[in-house]
Amino acid sequence: MNCSFRILRPVARSRWRGVPVKRSISVSAAELRFGQPLHETHPHLLQAGEITPGITAQEYYDRRAKLAKALPKGSIAVLAASDVKYRSGAVFYKFHQDPDFLYLTGFNEPDALAIIEKTDDDEHNFHLYVRPKNPKIEQWEGSRSGVQAAEDVFNADTTGDIDNLPKILPEVIKRAETVYTDLPNNRISRNILSRYLSGAELTRTGGIMSVFRDSNAKVKPLRSYMNELRVIKSETEIKNMRKAGQHSGRAITDAMRQSWTAEKDLDAFLDYWFKQDGCDGPAYVPVVAGGINANTIHYVTNDMLLKPDELVLVDAGAEYGGYITDISRTWPVNGKFSPAQKDLYQLLLNVQRSCVSLCTVSSQLTLDRLHRIASQTLADGLKDLGFDMSNDAITTLFPHHVGHYVGLDVHDSPGLTRGKAFEKGMCVTVEPGIYVPDDERWPAWARGIGMRIEDSVCVDDDSPYILTTEAVKEVDDIEALKGTKSRLN
DSSP, X not given: OXXXXXXXXXXXXXXXTTOOEEEEEEEEGGGOOOSSOOTTTOTTTOOTTEEETTEEHHHHHHHHHHHHHHSOTTEEEEEEOOOOOEEETTEEOOOOOOHHHHHHHOOOOSSOEEEEEEEETTEEEEEEEEOOOOXXXXXXXXXXXXXXXXXXXXXXXXXXXXXXXXXHHHHHHHTOSEEEEOTTTOTTTOHHHHHHSOSHHHHTTTTHHHHHHHTTOEEEOOHHHHHHHHHBOOHHHHHHHHHHHHHHXXXXXXXXXSOOSBHHHHHHHHHHHTTSTTOOEESSOOEEEEGGGGGSTTOOOOOSBOOTTSEEEEEEOEEETTEEOOEEEEEETTSOOOHHHHHHHHHHHHHHHHHHHTOBTTXXXXXXXXXXXXXXXXXXXXXXXXOOXXXXXXXXXXXXXSOOBOSXXXXXXXXXXXXXXXXXXXXXXXXXXXXXXSSTTSOGGGTTOEEEOBEEEEOBSSSOEETTTTSOOSHHHHHHHTTOOOOOO
16 A cells, blocks of 8 residues: 655745744655654654754754854855765765754755855855765665755755756855855865866866855855854753763763773673663763773773773763763772772862862853863862972873863864853863873872763853763762662663
8 A cells, every 4th residue: 555644844944034834745655765863754763843853943944044144144154964984995984974064954964065045134045955866876875865855854945966066056156255164174074075076167177166266255264153153052952962961971870880801891881871762872982991091091992901909981971863971980990999099089079070060151261261270279189199299290190171062072163262251051071180100200109090080061150050960970979889780771
């Protein structure tokens, strides 16, 4: 039987001045194949009206409208999707969308181009050029959403086949006075240009930059506009990050209950946990560092044995709907801190808790000022514990910044100054650390110990909203966990 039904999706189109319009799309049930989950095909993952988990078509429209409003009249913004990355030959990595492209479109497939064209003070035209449907290719590579879905599902005003980009793009750019783009220098999505802008008329003149030059349009970076948009999170973004943080925190707490003999086994346990409860999997390559390995900030080989009398540092987190929370915890492999480990850990915990409490609008701080506070407080505490803190020793013992922005990226809003005053809705990490080299300058009892405590925090007016509170960090709580029942479903 050939059955069909109608998708009823809220649409916020620029031509309707932002007023949501209910539009029904008649779709054959046999043809419901898209390149990413949608409510109609994955109701266990998305609610009605959502394009990606938690984020509706209306919110994606509002983001584009906000960008267009910030841009000067007569300008366009050009963004490209990520490419599929290959490990070797035909062996590919799991696809990860360019965060800026995902933020504005919700479209989670490779080989696509988005253009936000400002038409007047209150209007914009959203172009989305994507791969067409192709049953033969889709049999091998998986479903594509196709050009029609770019309009019907992702609410583009102007759509087309990405293969026609050499003809389409010059015509759009000719209408612009200024082009805002981070192409072709965007390291994630540069290959789309060589693939689709390689026609003879463009090859002769040097590719996309020649298209910009031939149009006489000014070309300016888009990065600063995107950073300002992304640094302040909406309620739905915070909700997504809270889910990722809650799930990640429970995973790490559950790991503390277990007995581990190898870094790789602990890594595998977290990897499995991070794929539960609708999460997308690990948000980044985790650090699972036993003993002195913790002194390598980005230690990710995770292939050594764990010694019972040492600490293990874990920096890991799950991703949900593209959103990330970043967590670090350090705990004793055998479940019990030694006196030396406890002294250093308690100092670090006190500094970390104090810095978290300052992530408020009322503190009038910035990440840079918070870092100076953390460094000075740590230095004072280490001196009290017998460390020689002369000659700027704190930069050796605490060599990284206390925090960064977090959201769709682990280091969100890349390039945005850490000197920006805290605002409500900013999400940041707070991650002081102590890393003691194994040399004679430092107290013998502390040599080789490395530890970091990190939470993801949302700035609020007078009290921070901790997104990762389920990951325990008090000494008594950690020591009470060993051997208790696992909560893994």
